[in-house]
Amino acid sequence: DATEIGKVARQSTEQSTEPTPLNIQLTKLANLIGKIGFSVAGLAFAIFFIKDVVLVYDFASFHTFEQWLPALKATLQYFMMAVTLIVVAVPEGLPMSVTLSLALNMRRMLSTNNLVRKMHACETMGAITVICTDKTGTLTQNLMQVYEPDFYGLKNGREVGEDDLSKLVIEGISANSTAFLEEMTPGEKPKGVGNPTEVALLLWLDSQKRNYLELREGAKVLDQLTFSTERKFMATLVDSPLIGKKVLYVKGAPEIVLGKCRDVLLDGKRVDAVEYRSTVEAQLLKYQNMAMRTLGFAYKIVDDDTAKDDCVALVAGNDLSFLGVVAISDPIRPDVPAAVAKCQSAGIGVKIVTGDTPGTATEIARQIGLWKEEDTERNRITGAAFAELTDEEALDRVLDLKIMSRARPTDKQRLVQLLQQKGAVVAVTGDGTNDAPALNHAQVGLSMGTGTSVAKEASDITLLDDSFNSIGTAVMWGRSLYKNIQRFIVFQLTINVVALASVLLGAFFGTELPLTVTQMLWVNLIMDTFAAMALASIPPSADVMNEKPRKTDDFIITKAMRKNILGVGFCFLAILMTLIVIIKQMPADLVGQALTQFFTIFVMLQFWNLFNASVFGTNHSVFKDSRHALGMLSVAIIILVGQILIVEFGGKVFRTEPMDFITWIYIIAGTSFVLWIGEIYRWIKRIQKKD
DSSP states (O other): OOSHHHHHHHHHHOOOOOOOHHHHHHHHHHHHHHHHHHHHHHHHHHHHHIIIIITTOOGGGOOSHHHHHHHHHHHHHHHHHHHHHHHHHSOTHHHHHHHHHHHHHHHHHGGGTEEESSTTHHHHGGGOOEEEEOSTTTTBOSOOEEEEEEETTSBTTTBOOSSHHHHHHHHHHHHSOOOEEOOOOTTSOOOEESOHHHHHHHHHHHHTTOOHHHHHHHSEEEEEEOOOTTTOEEEEEEEOTTTSSEEEEEEEOHHHHHHTEEEEEETTEEEEHHHHHHHHHHHHHHHHTTTOEEEEEEEEEEOOTTSOSOHHHHHHTOOEEEEEEEEEEOOBOTTHHHHHHHHHHTTOEEEEEOSSOHHHHHHHHHHTTOSOTTOOGGGEEEHHHHHHSOHHHHHHHTTTOOEEESOOHHHHHHHHHHHHHTTOOEEEEEOSGGGHHHHHHSSEEEEETTSOHHHHHHOSEEETTOOHHHHHHHHHHHHHHHHHHHHHHHHHHHHHHHHHHHHHHHHHHTOSOSSOHHHHHHHHHHHHHHHHHHHHTOOOOGGGGGSOOOOTTSOSSOHHHHHHHHHHHHHHHHHHHHHHHHHHTSOHHHHHHHHHHHHHHHHHHHHHHHHHHHTTTSOOOTTSSHHHHHHHHHHHHHHHHHHHHHHHHOHHHHTOOOOOHHHHHHHHHHHTHHHHHHHHHHHHHHHHHHO
């Protein structure tokens, strides 16, 4: 457990107790609704109990149980009403709406190359404020290719011919390698098996019309030193049929290989390696600042037949001849600059955390539009320098950092935790076992489809195409999902406000319950359940990427939502209270039919408002998207059919009386003004936006 691998294993399996942003916001909403629901229910019970029980019955004259029975019956009725008000106040459909939205998004996001492994990550992606991304495969294509070969003795340093030097180059690349090329099918990008850098060299050789496999099989390997991070080079001793002698081929980190050379082959002449070192180092720096990986090549012809076939001994002589260097690039994915710009415009900070050199990391950041001319050393740091900072110093810089180069697993995890301390919601990408701790501790861990199983286990979402562009898509889905949840809250709380207020005000108006217990439960059932299904299935909109991330401590009900809930709610309430006043003045034989119409009008006002709620937060027409309109229409038909059945066949259970066809038409058409007013309002907003 004390080893580095042990630390990684422990940190990648620690359980995070930090709640998701949505959980925090829904908890606040639940507390508020609970308080309001209990307060209104208690107040309504008290009013009805005093008005219809305390002030009606003379309890002093009661001597038998039968005399108490009417008062107890009325008390029980109002107690049931109070409990029902609490049930109506709490939007039971909200958990279903949230879960349904998350489940639908999990399935749909798979088509955008986002495999969601943990359901909460769908929504949390919409709240992220910082993305810590690695470089290889995410920002780049993970397709190593030779950008510029510079073998000093060759024509232009690039073209191989039939001379001895060309033979040394092509045989050295072929024999001093453990990689293989796969058979290429037309239309597919070339691939190989083995080290990506060696594959890139073989592909370059293939482009020079040289068969690496023939050359490798023709050269008999006498001894070989495979590449290791300690040695930083690979060496192979072969019996060369091209040269006719034993040849030692060496390739690796240019500064290491050059240090083992006595001379450099330059235009057919041998130049002292020490004198030429500064020129080579300047060339390497130029390549590294262009985000290139560099390799140095050297050889030695073994003339002495008595020399042992021992690569270690031959390299130790430090008398190799330096052939030149090759710059290998991993091109930026074409869609990454636009994806980074989209994330930045959405208010999300992007940070590159990589094991590459500072020069390479900075050049990649520049190519994707992350590193600007005005950026300074405060905006980048190495892993070692970051580790030396105290927590106070690091906290002061974490939000400004754009690049962390030469990063180790612990550096990446510490960066994530410090960002979280600053209030950031962090997403981290990674593909290796060493990335697992950071993936586990971030609010959203994004593993790569080509990554290790350990990284995938620690992550919340797997990017099947390894592309940064998929992260931007996941953010759009997450934000749209949050919008759908807000739409459901707007719709449901409007119903709750109207239902609670109408019952409460009905008590003051002195009528019987305007909505019965069973009617309120019916409204709760159809509006909660079916509305949740309708609003959860609304497809995502790219418009959400023009907004800034929400704060985790923000209340889920925004100012615009509050205005809509109260504004629409009080308009509906005014209509319903007017109807109650009219009903109160009606003859007793017409009250039953009038209360049935009141109940239907209440439901139909909410029915039409469902369409407005589906486009809340936008200026779009309900009919803009045919799929959206069709989905809403199918749910609306279910609600309408259900209401017709309850009214026509509910009878005493629902306190309803059948209505004739003309009355139904009048109510449905009359209440549709809710939709048309909404459409006109959004049309005016669209016109104003164009102006």
